[in-house]
Amino acid sequence: MAKKWGIRGLVAFGIYVLIMYVYLFHLNNGGIPDSLKGSPSDPETFMTDQELLLSGEYSKIRNFLFFILTPFEWLLYLFILISGLSYLFEKWSNVTKWKIMHNATYLFLLSLLTFIVFFPIDYFRYTLSKGYGISTQEFPSWMRDNIIDFWVNFVITVIVISVLYWLIKKSTKKWWFYAWLLTIPFSIFLMYIQPVIIDPLYNEFYPLKDKELEEKILLLAEEANIPAEHVFEVNMADKTNAMNAYVTGVGDNSRIVLWDTTLNRLSDEEILFIMGHEMGHYVEKHIYIGIFGYILMMFVGLWLLSKLMPWFIRKYGKILKIESLQQIHSLPLLLLISSFLLFFSNPLYNTVSRYQEARADQFAIEIVENPEAAISGFQKLAKAGLSEVNPPTLVKWFRYTHPPMLERINTIEETINNK
Template identity: 65%
Template structure:
């Protein structure tokens, strides 16, 4: 039974990989519509032929890796259950100490370490791929340092989450998912509050914007939009990437406007002001709070479904998965497998909402700045710097894109400004 299940899982994974490879590299269409050829949204207008070719190549590889990575994780979780590895980790942790939280820490350490080692080749390939296409500028030692920091941050967070989660499972087999969701609310808000001042600085250095003239312009815009902000922060990303970015992060007194130094070096002031107006649009339209509400709603449904599915799989396939009861920590890979599948399945919906919010922020920014040239040129430069695929295939857009494609964003801005001028 176990051998048959493992063989079936591997064959299905192989067929999926072949299918996605054919779709991404041979079946998916990313051509430019005839109506937009020759316009400012056409990559042939603002990219060199080599840049366009590289963006298509790079994007196809990254898209394929994205679609391969999630099922690979699912296969990994399934195999460590069926081969009894998770059960072995649990037995080892129980034999080392009587303290429950210490047992959880030992189990999680070995599970996290095994996961890190198994996924490392894929992550390393992504890193070298980014360097070969001129996106990443990060040294191997710096990349490894970030990976080690992420490992320990995730490990520490998981000890807390898993310890509470499995304690709830033991206390209430039927309603643990509901109690876990209630605790998710303050925990998520706390993480969002400390992220800019505790977690983010572990990876990069943040400091007040050096260009005080530009900072004054940005703060004036924020003041006109009734956005409370005293400083704009700059982060040193040039030593890691050539890509561009800017964002608003945090909540409450820890909210920040952040600009990558690569953005500051490659965009002019007007382009930066448009990007900042876009970020302010998210604040004005309360997208962060809508996002929190949506996240909590999906989490509630996800935890409920996870509880139902875990009970079903343990009851029907417990012997194959080496799980005797849901509340045993050896069932954690099953929990992670189910939640990962649900998250992947729900991504088209969450991405659709995100793309709508991004389009709203674009509209807010162009209304605020009234600068068509800066709006279009900023997105053109973002495309060039990150070798972004201008018009991704439909399946890629559904599952990967939290922002509208550059083709949509640029053409919409161009049409919107033209219509305003004609009124």
């Protein structure tokens, strides 16, 4: 029976991969509406023919990888379960009476296996990005980031999973609710320490060096009634040619971060628009709205897990080699269901995120009052990242947390025309 499940899973995955390949490579040409041709949002007006070609190729490959990797992850978890590997990992972990060490050993074996399986794919994505001129990171630096990722995720996972399975043993019916209650302070704690403990493990952060630009940002912040003492830049030029800026942290650890690539390649006027955008997130409390949304999604997700996990174990426990939800070797099933739920919640999350980003754009337009700089800045961002300005519908739904550049530039152009 387990063999049949494996074969069915492989066949279903193969059919899905074929469908996504046809959809992304043959049914979508990435064109733009005729009414926008020749406008500032038309990539032919600000990208060279070579950049247009590379952008199309790079976007299709990245989108294809995104859509096949998550189902591949599901297939891997299914294999770990039906092959008995998860059960063996737990058996091999019984080397100590200390439960935390038992869990840590099991999680190390599981994490190591998934790291090894996904390493060739991660390396391909790294070489792809470097081949298309996006990444500038050397292999030792990239490998160092991967190792840091592994250990940071491992430590957090040991804490979360140990507490989760302790709660499951203590209360088989209400564990999900108690787990949800704990996610609230834990998530806020992680967001609080992210800028000062986790992020510096990967890159060097320091206060903005350009004091003249800093003064302009401070004046803009003062106009918007925003405390702007937390403006940082980060050294990303050794890793990428792409540009970015973002808001991170909560409370007195909140900060606006600018990549040095953004500072090096955009004019002060274009940077001020980006800063206005990030200030829009601050003014409209998007970070706190995001925290509330995350907490709400965790409530729904954990409740669904509490219903789906026991059902799968009752119906397919023998095939999956799981006797009880309380056994930690049931974790791959929990991860499989969680990944499935997260994947199909992406359209909802991304829709809300795109709305917030559009609101932040509108705030920046109003406070900076330089739409021309906004348009030129967006064009440079699209060029630097070989962005797909008008992605296929499914790609937009599942991948885009920001409105596509076509929409962002066109919205600003309409603002100019309406004045």
